[in-house]
Amino acid sequence: MRERMKYMRKVYAHRGASGYAFENTLRAFEKAVGIGADGIETDLQLTKDGVPVIIHDADLYRVTGMRKFITELTLEELRELNVGRNRWKRLFGKPVMTFREFMKWANAAGTPPLNLELKETFLDRPEAVEQVVLAVKGYPDVHFSSFHYPLLMRVKQTDPGAETALIATRKSRWDQLGVYESADGFHIHKRLWSGKYLNAIEREGKFARVYAVDGTEPFIPKPESFIRGWITDFPDAVKKAMQKGS
Template sequence: MKAIPVFAHRGASNSCLENTFAAFKKAQSMGADGIELDIQISKDGILVVFHDLDLKRLAGKRRNVSDCSFKELQSYKLGKRFTRRFFGHSIESFQTVLDWANEQQMPLNIELKQSLLMNEAAFRQFLVAMQVPKNSHFSSFHERLLRIVKEVRPEMETAYIITKKFDWTTIKKPSFFDTIHAHKRYYKRHYLNNCEEAAMGIRFYGIVGNEPFLKNPHPAVKGWITDFPDKVQKAQLN
């Protein structure tokens, strides 16, 4: 059986600081088939690679990403509290990471975060000319952002990240998503059969590499999202 593509969650985030070039390059060296990353937007309309709405956890600053200019964001060092001043990483623009991914032909799972709703015009403008590696796609918890992608770039794959409120009957008539992304707790036969009947693919996140279903996945599965890309690849092949 052909192995299911493995996307490294925020890069190899168990080994390196999340959403940094160090994490992305480490994931590549571990054999990841693609990289999942998160996109926020700065005050001046620059898309940046960062997960949280604010800078407190990774930069120690009580500031929202969307309240800072890109220049200001780049001045902050990211990492653990007592080491980031000297060994910290910088916030990267999405364009910089995208250039690298295109050069490496590394597929991206681009998760669109809430702050993008604060500057839809800048997001739309970026989408118009954007080129992504083959087999890349957009994902989000926010329906509005996926609808924007479909309006501007209808050929792009979109994936809806579901919650417990999700109505599984809607997969038979989706209007803004092509694929479902779900936590591995939803790896249940009735959900998977619903996807298969609707010809709807599904990717699962929260995978660690010891799940029994990795060796014989349901036909509806089209991707794994994990902090441990090397372990998941190994589990699929053994």
């Protein structure tokens, strides 16, 4: 029973419940918990002074309106900006959360499972990966994902027991998935839901989570056994779709 519960499929709210609130904000995370998401997926980037913060884009224009890269600003400079969909929402918005603030929230919110995606700014400062991994040591349910395989290697070097997932694309080495030894599993876009990609993961004996689902996908109610979870902007809709297969 314990093993079955350990690998029960979880629904992760993508950047929080970003279908209902602006991504990677406290409001989005609180909304996710409020509508019953099993876990939270979020993104980590590094500021100029090496502070991990909760934001998806390295280019700040889309979420702040400033034409700067996050690596050009210190945390103090970044905190002067608010995030939002447009200039009016930014006027009343909040600054980017730091990773420390996010973890403080997560612990206070009942320690929901976390999917921490390490973004491209960590590539030039791999020592920051170690800091993040050690910071969540002891958190009850957390795993690391990334498009960048070297970052997952660094996670495993820091903590061999940490769970990792490579965010795979069509350009990944699907005929030789074994080369990704430091990836315990794979995260795939729903567009890759086909025999070619699913069979490759199953042959390797690894798990997968699928992102960009919204609850309308026909495979959600009864997916393959190695599918461990879903990553979605609409966790309530996906949980409802899962119930059709029970």
